[in-house]
Amino acid sequence: MGTKKETVIRTKELTKKFGDFIAVDKISFEVHKGEIFGFLGANGAGKTTAMRMLCGLSRPTSGEAEVAGIDVYHNPEDIKKNIGYMSQKFSLYEDLTVLENIKFYAGIYGLTDKQIKDKSEELITKLDLQSQANTLVSLLPLGWRQKLAFSVAIVHQPKIVFLDEPTGGVDPSTRKQFWDMIYDASERGITIFVTTHYLDEAEYCDRICIMVDGKIKALDTPYQLKQNFKVDNITEVFYQLARTAKRGDD
Amino acid sequence: MKQFLSFISKEFSHVFRDRKTLLMLFGVPVVQIVLFGFALTNEIKNSNIVIVDNAKDLASQQIITKLASTTYFKISRELMNASQIDAAFKSGDIKLAIVFPANFYTDLLHTNKAQIQIIADASDPNTATTLTNYVNGIIADYQSQMNATIDVPEQINLDVRMLYNPDLKGAPNFVPGVIAMVMLLICVMMTSISIVREKELGTMEVLLVSPFKPLYVILAKAVPYLVLSLINLTVILLLSYFALGLPIKGSLLLLYAVSTLYIITSLALGLLVSTGAKSQYGAMTLSLVGMMLPTMMLSGYIFPIENMPLVLRILSNVVPAKWFYIIVKDVMLKGLGFSYIWKETLILFGMTVFFLTLSLRNFKTRLE
Numbered sequence: 001m002g003t004k005k006e007t008v009i010r011t012k013e014l015t016k017k018f019g020d021f022i023a024v025d026k027i028s029f030e031v032h033k034g035e036i037f038g039f040l041g042a043n044g045a046g047k048t049t050a051m052r053m054l055c056g057l058s059r060p061t062s063g064e065a066e067v068a069g070i071d072v073y074h075n076p077e078d079i080k081k082n083i084g085y086m087s088q089k090f091s092l093y094e095d096l097t098v099l100e101n102i103k104f105y106a107g108i109y110g111l112t113d114k115q116i117k118d119k120s121e122e123l124i125t126k127l128d129l130q131s132q133a134n135t136l137v138s139l140l141p142l143g144w145r146q147k148l149a150f151s152v153a154i155v156h157q158p159k160i161v162f163l164d165e166p167t168g169g170v171d172p173s174t175r176k177q178f179w180d181m182i183y184d185a186s187e188r189g190i191t192i193f194v195t196t197h198y199l200d201e202a203e204y205c206d207r208i209c210i211m212v213d214g215k216i217k218a219l220d221t222p223y224q225l226k227q228n229f230k231v232d233n234i235t236e237v238f239y240q241l242a243r244t245a246k247r248g249d250d
Numbered sequence: 251m252k253q254f255l256s257f258i259s260k261e262f263s264h265v266f267r268d269r270k271t272l273l274m275l276f277g278v279p280v281v282q283i284v285l286f287g288f289a290l291t292n293e294i295k296n297s298n299i300v301i302v303d304n305a306k307d308l309a310s311q312q313i314i315t316k317l318a319s320t321t322y323f324k325i326s327r328e329l330m331n332a333s334q335i336d337a338a339f340k341s342g343d344i345k346l347a348i349v350f351p352a353n354f355y356t357d358l359l360h361t362n363k364a365q366i367q368i369i370a371d372a373s374d375p376n377t378a379t380t381l382t383n384y385v386n387g388i389i390a391d392y393q394s395q396m397n398a399t400i401d402v403p404e405q406i407n408l409d410v411r412m413l414y415n416p417d418l419k420g421a422p423n424f425v426p427g428v429i430a431m432v433m434l435l436i437c438v439m440m441t442s443i444s445i446v447r448e449k450e451l452g453t454m455e456v457l458l459v460s461p462f463k464p465l466y467v468i469l470a471k472a473v474p475y476l477v478l479s480l481i482n483l484t485v486i487l488l489l490s491y492f493a494l495g496l497p498i499k500g501s502l503l504l505l506y507a508v509s510t511l512y513i514i515t516s517l518a519l520g521l522l523v524s525t526g527a528k529s530q531y532g533a534m535t536l537s538l539v540g541m542m543l544p545t546m547m548l549s550g551y552i553f554p555i556e557n558m559p560l561v562l563r564i565l566s567n568v569v570p571a572k573w574f575y576i577i578v579k580d581v582m583l584k585g586l587g588f589s590y591i592w593k594e595t596l597i598l599f600g601m602t603v604f605f606l607t608l609s610l611r612n613f614k615t616r617l618e
Contacts, residue, residue: 055459056459057455057458057459077461080459080460080461081461083459084459085455085456085459085460086456087452087455087456088452089451089452089453090452091451091452091453091455091456092453093260093264093451093453094451095263095264095267095268096260096263096264096267100260100263103256104256104257104259104260105456105460106256107252107253107255107256107257107259107260108253108256108257108457108460108461108462109253109460109461110252110253110461112252153456162459
């Protein structure tokens with residue numbers, strides 16, 4: 001990835017403290033437009049907290065952060081129009097149908113009736129869910145729910161989409177299909193900010209950032225990281241870094 | 251606005267898709283009305299009664315002394331005309347009035363017959379019957395004492411009038427109670443569960459990341475349950491009118507207006523519960539134990555409040571249902587207008603503002 005690209009996320013010494021506990025400790029990084037940016041770390045390393053600050057769900061204690069060119073302190077509400085979010089729980093309403101879920105999420109992002117109609121048709125065709133459009137989400141297989149959740153998260157064409165461990169509990173072949181969707185979105189210029197604890201998935205990212213104890217311990221392309229650490233997979237890189245952790249799982 | 255409508259339509263989908271809950275919401279009032287039809291009797295102490303002694307003679311004084319010597323009554327005022335008695339009933343100050351005619355003792359001595367009029371507030375039929383029975387017993391006791399010493403038995407006739415609910419139907423008493431309970435059930439339990447479910451499913455996070463304002467989330471959640479509560483109120487009123495033959499004496503508009511206020515109080519409580527509960531199950535337990543139980547115990551519709559120990563009597567004042575119950579009883583059964591219920595309404599309004607502020611603040615802090 002070239003460095004001349006437009007920057008969509010920029011943080012400088014971003015910090016979050018909960019009392020005496022420093023969850024995120026002065027992290028600084030930049031994410032470029034259309035990039036797939038992987039955020040790795042053990043449980044409790046601070047990756048979810050960092051993501052929540054960027055989404056406007058949590059107020060930073062100190063430091064600077066800009067998302068889609070907007071300051072997280074002053075205009076967190078403006079950021080919300082420019083981002084999508086998908087959590088590990090897939091966040092669909094199980095007692096609503098596929099179509100109702102799409103319409104609802106498109107609706108709360110303020111799309112017009114026509115846009116909602118077009119978008120619903122487009123999504124259902126793309127996901128190959130024509131026959132299931134009026135099926136309750138609770139009856140869909142997990143893999144489809146995941147794909148639907150991702151489609152819904154980008155239904156309003158955000159600049160950036162935040163994925164919080166989006167592949168939890170899904171089998172490898174479905175995960176592969178899911179990553180195809182991510183690549184597709186990235187090609188359309190949507191920046192992907194993804195946290196994961198599947199280390200093999202880290203290889204799919206353009207750049208990865210490894211967090212240990214609230215600090216960024218490594219940030220580079222997967223290839224470069226492997227070179228630097230003189231190992232042949234990211235898992236090894238991760239273990240070398242994770243070994244230095246003082247915080248336990250929490 | 252468009253976004254808001256999308257949200258409300260989604261909330262209605264949730265409600266209508268959950269047939270079991272819907273059935274419960276509309277089934278519970280029906281079952282309750284049938285169940286509570288079998289009136290419950292309870293002992294009553296220290297009821298405010300008024301004795302109008304137009305005779306002021308030996309016999310009336312003796313009877314009054316006897317009445318005063320029991321723990322059942324608290325005799326408050328002793329001289330009133332008919333319209334003053336009426337006013338005292340309407341204001342809820344008294345439960346019972348006993349009227350001695352002017353020539354009570356003379357009648358008793360010369361004709362061996364005398365009359366005492368007993369007027370009771372039967373909008374609470376259990377209390378009315380019990381109190382009348384107490385008076386009955388005391389006067390019968392007095393009579394037998396008197397008759398033991400004389401040859402010709404003297405007879406005191408009691409003329410009993412039940413105000414507001416002459417047939418002593420149990421229904422009038424509990425219909426307002428059922429209304430209070432069902433609204434609480436829908437608003438507190440359903441609202442809190444529906445908010446907590448969003449948190450459990452993780453959809454709340456997605457909503458918070460969206461440009462949709464958290465305050466609107468709450469509003470959009472409240473609307474369906476407000477509508478549902480008003481429909482349920484209508485069902486209960488129709489049921490009590492057609493099945494129990496209970497007319498609505500007061501203004502229907504006033505009844506709905508006050509109910510809306512109470513629904514808003516309950517919604518605020520629901521929101522409060524949702525900020526304190528971590529799971530849907532927790533929200534349900536908290537609603538049932540924390541809200542329904544005190545309401546059932548302390549609103550006065552099952553157990554008369556005047557009969558409770560002081561601590562509970564004081565505690566009952568913080569239960570919104572108590573005030574709502576009084577208002578509904580006054581409007582529905584006594585046909586009273588706003589000028590009679592403004593105090594209770596003001597208290598309820600104050601509670602609404604208090605709980606709403608508290609729960610909104612709690613909700614905000616929880617989001618941080």
